[in-house]
Amino acid sequence: MELKTKFSLIGMLLACFLFSQVSAQEVLEFTLEESVQYALENNADAKNALLETFASKASVGEQVAQGLPQINGGFDFTKNVAIPVMFLPNEGPFADPDNPSDVIPIQFGVNYQSGISVTVTQMIFDGSYFVGLKAAKTVRQLSEFDREKTENDVIEDVKKAFYTVLVNHDRMELAEANLARIDSLLQETTALHEEGFAEKIDVSRVKVQYNNMSTELDKINAAFDISKQLLKVQMGLPLAYEMKITQTLRDLNKPEEIKELLENPGYRRVEVDQLQTNWDLVRLDLKNNTAQYLPSLDANFTYQRSGAGQEFNSVWDGANWYTGAFVGVTLSVPIFDGLAKAKRIQQNRIQLQQIENQRVMLDENIEVERYQAKTTLQNNLRTLEVQRENMDLATEVYTISRIKYSEGVGTNLEVVEADSDLKEAEINYYTALYDALIAKVDLEKALGILR
Template sequence: MHCRLFLFTFVLLSGITRAYGQTDTAQQGPFAFNLANCIQYGLAHQNDVVNARLDINFSREQIKEATGKLLPHADVNASFTDNLKLATSLIPDLTNPTSGVRIPVQFGTRYASSVTGQVNQTIFNSDYFLGLKAAKVYGGLAERTYKRTEIDTRVAITKAYYAVLANEENIRLSKANMEQLEKTLKDTKARYDVGVAERVDVDRIQVSYNNVVTDIETQIRLLVYTTQLLKFQMGMPQEAKLDLTESVQDLNVESFIADTVDYQVQDRVEYGIQTTQIALNQLNLKSKKMAYLPSLNGFVNYGWNYFSANFGDLYKTGFGASALGLTLAWPIFTGTERLHQIRQNKITLEKSENDLSYLSQQIKLEVTNANTQYLNNKSRFVTQKTNMGLTQGIYDRIVLKFEQGVASSLDVISAESELKQAQVDYVQALLNTLISKTDLDKAMGKIK
């Protein structure tokens, strides 16, 4: 009877398991956590969250890098030349200019050296200024991406946490069944020993008892796995001991309220990410348009030049030189390449704006679907909880009649089987309700 719940739980867990790594920590527990503690621990240790925080730091460094391009840049250049053979030039014979004779002469010295320091300052460059704005927008994108990672981590931890509680509840109910069957089995054996009951009654109840014991062993192994999955989603070492301080009774599922009236699509972090992407595309378009503007840079330098026919005398005398100036670069015409790039960026911007409109509709549909699933699951949960109570009462009355000799062992086995199925349906409906409520909160942007 419990196989359906086991299969359902494994399918569910495979759906919520994400490719999360774990950040090692020296703390090995024991930990006694409720849901809030688990989430808090996960936001501090979960690998994806840690990396998302590093991405924010990375984006901040990129902003500083973009700012650094606007600061003065200084460099020093030095050179040394050994003219092994000076170049020869032909000049007219100045003593007899009309002779047409050219005299070979060599200019310069064998050794030459220079040292020059120069400071450059960007006065106007559209790419630099827009790059600074883009870096700040990218920093906002990194922060929103971090927030989305936080939300995904909260959801994954919450679902894994609920799976553990559901398994603990399943074990609790099964142990209660085992205790009831154990008492019935002992009473039946005692009645058999005095000749009141038949051997077939003992064997039938023994079979049911054995099945319950095996079910509990299976459920305990599944509980170990779901607890390991929870620790994995939290970034907690598998060797750490984790105990949960809550049970499904503490959740008060019946009091959950789903309010889908006041939510706004802007509450979803994905909406903010898309608006940031639009801002980046707008900056890319503006950058291509402003590329037609000139760039202006200023510079100042100072240096020394050294000349000598002998290497030993090269640096005895230096000749200073300095310059101050501006450089202007203006791309007047670069073919039609830039024009087509501008048109491409306009198309990209229009697509991103369309994506934002589509995302709004998608969020609304997700909320409608999540709300439908939640209401259906909650209704089923209330029904299954009532049915489980009714089935428990039927089982208790059948056992009492069996002890009084007015019901058969088949009646007991049938009632016990119906009770187990009702408990399976209850736990499954409980877990479905908890998971769908989490999905609804995420769809409405209530998980921050």
């Protein structure tokens, strides 16, 4: 019976393990939009930026709480190990004829004493309070802009990684087709050699091409797998899951969309909002330092009960407890602080000037960035068109060379050279395609339309 139980437990564990493996290998399908949305919800930076907005919201409540009544309670218990002594002159009505000294020591206190109190403090006026409240709300607004900036960075990284996967996928399919083409040529050339119509060197040339193409395909496969893993990292998708891209480059880069992108004038960038909010914070800090010159007024109330006794048990006797209560106001007037506030105000004014300079520079940099991004995309599109034409021409040359070789009017060397030129044209085309896609994302970022 025990043996059956052990086998049952082992079977259950194996079933759970296999089920977890199957779940981990679940294939998830993503479009570009779905990848971006998943990243905004699961990327670590995006999640931390969202949490920061929650923290800044809590800081507003913290600032509000400073203007509400502050209530504190206290309890104390003291055992006087050595009761303090006061001295009186040993003369007059207090004279002690049995005491040879000229002073009489008198103990003031008891062995045990205790107390309980409640203190309520209410701010009546503090010039810094309302400035701090507004500053807390401004910090919350800044956290929202920081979150938007972080999300833009996440979108940029995901889009570039997504395009890299698509480019590597197309390269992989083309490399597989090229390998099949070279394999067909190798079989044909080998057959001609066996029949005496081709030399051994012709077979060797094609074999070298085949080996090189096979190695290149392995590299492209590895690059494709790596690019998918990097995309998962950018998205926040667990690496154990298998993902499948359900869109092609043609679906995402339609000519009319590219034209519309190049004609887009752009929108307000979040970096401008961040800088403006920082300017507001410095201005509020300036107001706060100025308000430090104003007096502050607080109301306070204290209620306490005190008890004492010579014996421990008598301390808790209600007859030994007495009530005390105090109410009052506290006015604090700043007089001189060594010019500390004046120096802080001076620093604030300098910071405002610095931010103004940064604002001018930022506006100019944004304009240059937009111009540069548009120019780069236009140049990359022209380069892409040239490389596409070169690839078509190289394909045509290879086809003609292959036909001539099959009909016996061309050489094997011509076919090998044409194949080498075709592969080079393909590499140049996909390099230009990748550059154009990255330039497109950079332009979207420069225009402030990354979504």
